[in-house]
Amino acid sequence: MAMTSTLTSTERQIGMALSILLVCLGLVMAGVAKQGPMMVHGGMAVALGLVLVFVLGGALYDQPEPSPERLTQYDDAPIRFGIVMTLIWAVAGMAAGVWLAALMYWPEATPPWPATSYGRLRPVHTSGVIFGFGGNALIATSLYVLQRTSRARLADALSPWFVLIGFNLFCVWAATGYVMGQTQSKEYAEPEWYADLWLVLVWVTYFALYIRTLARRAEPHIYVANWYYMAFILVVAMLHIVNNLAIPVTWGAGESFTIWSGVQDAMIQWWYGHNAVAFFLTAGFLGMLYYFLPVRAERPIWSYRLSILSFWGIVFFYMWAGSHHLHYTALPYWVQTLGMTFSVMLLVPSWASAGNAIATLNGAWHKVRDDATLRFMFVAAVFYGLSTFEGSFLAIRPVNSLSHYTDWTVGHVHSGTLGWVAMIVFGAIYSLVPKLWGREDMAWPRAVEWHFWLAVTGTLIYVVSLWNAGITQGLMWRAYDEGGALSYSFIESVEAMLPYYAARTLGGGLFLAGALLCALNCRATMCAAGDRVDVSDRPLVAQPAE
Amino acid sequence: MLKLHYNLEKISMGLVGAIIAVASVGGIVEIAPLFTIEETVEIPADMRPHTPLELAGREIYIREGCYACHSQMVRSLADELDRYGPYSLAAESAYDHPMLWGSKRTGPDLARIGGKYSDSWHMAHLIDPRSVIPVSIMPAYPWLTRALDTRLIEDSLATLARLGVPYDADMIENATADALAQSRPDSDGAEGVRDRYGEDVPLRDFDGDPDRLTEMDAVVAYLQSLGTLTGEARRLMAEEDE
Numbered sequence: 167m168a169m170t171s172t173l174t175s176t177e178r179q180i181g182m183a184l185s186i187l188l189v190c191l192g193l194v195m196a197g198v199a200k201q202g203p204m205m206v207h208g209g210m211a212v213a214l215g216l217v218l219v220f221v222l223g224g225a226l227y228d229q230p231e232p233s234p235e236r237l238t239q240y241d242d243a244p245i246r247f248g249i250v251m252t253l254i255w256a257v258a259g260m261a262a263g264v265w266l267a268a269l270m271y272w273p274e275a276t277p278p279w280p281a282t283s284y285g286r287l288r289p290v291h292t293s294g295v296i297f298g299f300g301g302n303a304l305i306a307t308s309l310y311v312l313q314r315t316s317r318a319r320l321a322d323a324l325s326p327w328f329v330l331i332g333f334n335l336f337c338v339w340a341a342t343g344y345v346m347g348q349t350q351s352k353e354y355a356e357p358e359w360y361a362d363l364w365l366v367l368v369w370v371t372y373f374a375l376y377i378r379t380l381a382r383r384a385e386p387h388i389y390v391a392n393w394y395y396m397a398f399i400l401v402v403a404m405l406h407i408v409n410n411l412a413i414p415v416t417w418g419a420g421e422s423f424t425i426w427s428g429v430q431d432a433m434i435q436w437w438y439g440h441n442a443v444a445f446f447l448t449a450g451f452l453g454m455l456y457y458f459l460p461v462r463a464e465r466p467i468w469s470y471r472l473s474i475l476s477f478w479g480i481v482f483f484y485m486w487a488g489s490h491h492l493h494y495t496a497l498p499y500w501v502q503t504l505g506m507t508f509s510v511m512l513l514v515p516s517w518a519s520a521g522n523a524i525a526t527l528n529g530a531w532h533k534v535r536d537d538a539t540l541r542f543m544f545v546a547a548v549f550y551g552l553s554t555f556e557g558s559f560l561a562i563r564p565v566n567s568l569s570h571y572t573d574w575t576v577g578h579v580h581s582g583t584l585g586w587v588a589m590i591v592f593g594a595i596y597s598l599v600p601k602l603w604g605r606e607d608m609a610w611p612r613a614v615e616w617h618f619w620l621a622v623t624g625t626l627i628y629v630v631s632l633w634n635a636g637i638t639q640g641l642m643w644r645a646y647d648e649g650g651a652l653s654y655s656f657i658e659s660v661e662a663m664l665p666y667y668a669a670r671t672l673g674g675g676l677f678l679a680g681a682l683l684c685a686l687n688c689r690a691t692m693c694a695a696g697d698r699v700d701v702s703d704r705p706l707v708a709q710p711a712e
Numbered sequence: 713m714l715k716l717h718y719n720l721e722k723i724s725m726g727l728v729g730a731i732i733a734v735a736s737v738g739g740i741v742e743i744a745p746l747f748t749i750e751e752t753v754e755i756p757a758d759m760r761p762h763t764p765l766e767l768a769g770r771e772i773y774i775r776e777g778c779y780a781c782h783s784q785m786v787r788s789l790a791d792e793l794d795r796y797g798p799y800s801l802a803a804e805s806a807y808d809h810p811m812l813w814g815s816k817r818t819g820p821d822l823a824r825i826g827g828k829y830s831d832s833w834h835m836a837h838l839i840d841p842r843s844v845i846p847v848s849i850m851p852a853y854p855w856l857t858r859a860l861d862t863r864l865i866e867d868s869l870a871t872l873a874r875l876g877v878p879y880d881a882d883m884i885e886n887a888t889a890d891a892l893a894q895s896r897p898d899s900d901g902a903e904g905v906r907d908r909y910g911e912d913v914p915l916r917d918f919d920g921d922p923d924r925l926t927e928m929d930a931v932v933a934y935l936q937s938l939g940t941l942t943g944e945a946r947r948l949m950a951e952e953d954e
């Protein structure tokens with residue numbers, strides 16, 4: 167196994183010890199629970215731990231010690247694993263999205279058993295794409311960027327593996343839990359308490375790895391991409407812990423009650439929810455943008471000042487904006503007003519970031535035209551600008567009175583997630599995969615072009631059809647006839663949605679087809695892996711042994 | 713300023729501290745007062761917590777992800793008042809851990825659904841929505857006719873009591889029996905349910921099958937309770953209309 171070849175035998179032994187601990191943890195979980203999702207999850211931990219024990223144990227006997235030369239190179243093996251997981255989750259999570267979209271048009275297709283019902287699969291989609299696809303991409307690219315911009319190897323060899331494998335265990339627990347009916351029902355924070363605790367452990371290790379590697383950097387300054395990745399790591403930890411505070415019903419039930427209730431819970435939930443958007447779906451990906459776009463375009467970031475301004479603007483303003491999810495509700499009015507005000511101000515740093523990225527491309531437009539990979543990043547920056555403009559607009563109270571609860575929100579969500587998040591990830595993947603697998607280019611360069619157009623067309627069809635859907639819905643709900651009675655029953659508004667839902671399914675299908683093509687293209691590239699040394703890579707600065 | 717930042721970029725823990733400090737302000741200013749300002753949540757005198765059976769129904773509502781398509785928060789907008797009823801008060805979800813206000817209305821709001829339809833309507837609708845509303849896009853839930861698992865009910869009430877929901881020792885102790893008795897109006901335990909949760913608590917065989925206590929009993933009892941835990945919202949609306 168190539169995965170273990172860069173580990174020394176001591177590291178392999180420690181890894182085995184950790185894997186045995188994981189087996190024990192799984193046994194305890196299964197033993198305490200005796201039934202239900204928590205027992206199944208315990209079983210998964212046992213299985214994963216055993217596989218790791220065998221892999222590492224096998225390596226101990228069969229594989230030679232790695233050469234000391236590895237210390238003069240970057241540690242890329244865990245990053246390769248992270249990229250593969252990103253692709254797997256992309257296909258699985260988006261396939262779930264397309265299936266859900268189809269169910270909204272064609273509900274009779276729901277099978278008569280519980281596991282695949284709409285309400286259980288919806289969080290599989292959201293967690294699958296946000297955490298599985300987005301999270302793996304963020305962790306993998308952050309470790310890549312961290313090493314290059316610090317010109318230092320990761321601080322140790324085991325913790326990146328712990329972070330990535332542990333994070334994926336969390337994602338699998340989450341998705342399989344929902345299917346079995348286990349959920350806290352808090353949007354984007356559905357997993358139960360033990361999975362949440364596990365994620366805290368993973369996240370603390372991730373943060374420690376980041377800081378320890380930064381401490382070894384050979385550059386005096388911390389590059390801007392790393393500020394964003396750090397904000398992502400830190401604030402997500404803060405949000406995750408506060409929002410998920412809960413008391414388990416019994417130790418073995420795998421069920422809990424959140425300690426927050428009613429209006430306070432709503433405010434904390436959306437303080438979390440909105441900033442999951444801000445620090446998971448935005449800050450981390452801005453870090454990605456700030457590294458991969460200038461590198462690919464071979465131009466420096468347009469303005470250093472602007473990047474400082476937008477960074478602190480985003481960190482400060484976003485945290486106030488969550489209450490725009492609660493306009494006209496039982497939340498006190500002044501909190502809604504604050505949320506609205508800060509959401510509008512948020513447009514300034516958001517557009518500063520988007521503008522900075524686009525201005526960086528000045529002088530490299532011919533590359534944007536010829537290179538689909540760079541074009542992915544350019545389109546991502548444009549959609550980032552569009553969706554933040556739309557967001558600030560939706561946060562204005564009277565606009566929100568129309569848009570809230572409708573498919574307009576879902577349209578906004580996907581202009582951000584498809585147009586911005588997924589596009590920047592694809593741009594980063596197409597930049598990284600050839601480098602990390604020792605090749606000059608992707609195996610099928612033409613397929614990147616195809617993927618680009620599938621993704622753009624899919625996003626546009628998706629977003630435009632849901633704008634129409636949402637606005638129609640909102641207007642129908644509030645329409646009165648001359649007699650002063652409501653013009654439409656609810657079910658009439660549902661019927662009016664059907665053509666849009668069908669179109670959205672088609673748009674999502676195109677987007678999924680593109681993602682699948684990307685995964686196959688990457689697989690072909692990986693299978694033909696060469697041993698070309700990436701000459702553009704910044705050389706690592708030798709470190710004294712620890 | 714630029715100079716200061718230029719130096720900050722050299723100290724990783726400095727950046728960490730600054731990020732935490734800057735990011736904390738918004739949350740502290742907006743969230744902390746919600747716990748101290750008394751008026752945020754005024755609990756009306758007639759407010760009752762969910763009965764054990766309703767609570768079990770709520771857990772099924774969460775398990776099946778009904779909240780992904782249904783909100784439970786009527787906003788203070790004219791068309792919502794006309795369509796759904798009085799706007800929702802903070803107090804109405806004060807005992808909800810977590811709240812289920814929702815963010816998407818693929819289906820209608822359910823905050824005032826209690827009493828709108830008969831039990832048998834709900835039952836037929838949940839088993840096959842299209843048998844009642846031919847163009848509905850709601851999924852069917854035929855498996856809700858299986859037996860209700862009551863093993864966690866007592867512990868659930870005890871946990872909620874620790875979090876401040878007014879379940880007393882008597883309620884916790886009788887939780888499992890009350891869940892069954894609420895669906896058996898003629899049984900011995902029925903009187904106890906009334907004593908503990910009030911005269912207005914509906915005692916009926918929700919799913920029309922007197923021999924079994926099913927998940928359907930629990931879900932329908934929960935749906936019928938929505939908007940009926942206090943009369944305060946309707947009283948306030950009546951006052952405002954005058």
Ligand code: HEM
Nearest residue numbers: 443447490491509512554557558560561570579582583815
């Ligand atoms: C300036 C930046 C932004 C602002 C002010 C903003 C504002 C908003 C508003 C007002 C809503 C609707 C809330 C409601 O009525 O329920 C919303 C929903 C949402 N936005 Fe944004 N948005 C911004 C950027 C983004 C970006 C870039 C993304 C994705 C990458 C995104 C993802 C979401 C998601 C996932 C929701 C749905 C939450 C839910 O109801 O479940 N937003 N946003």
Ligand code: HEM
Nearest residue numbers: 260263264266267292295296576579583587588674677678
């Ligand atoms: C293949 C493309 C995709 C399709 C067809 C799709 C489809 C869907 C559907 C049908 C829903 C439920 C909407 C509703 O409740 O009415 C949804 C929700 C959501 N999806 Fe996607 N999706 C796709 C890709 C993505 C990606 C890549 C992301 C994130 C990176 C994402 C993030 C979300 C989020 C955050 C929500 C919740 C929105 C809300 O609560 O307002 N989706 N998606």
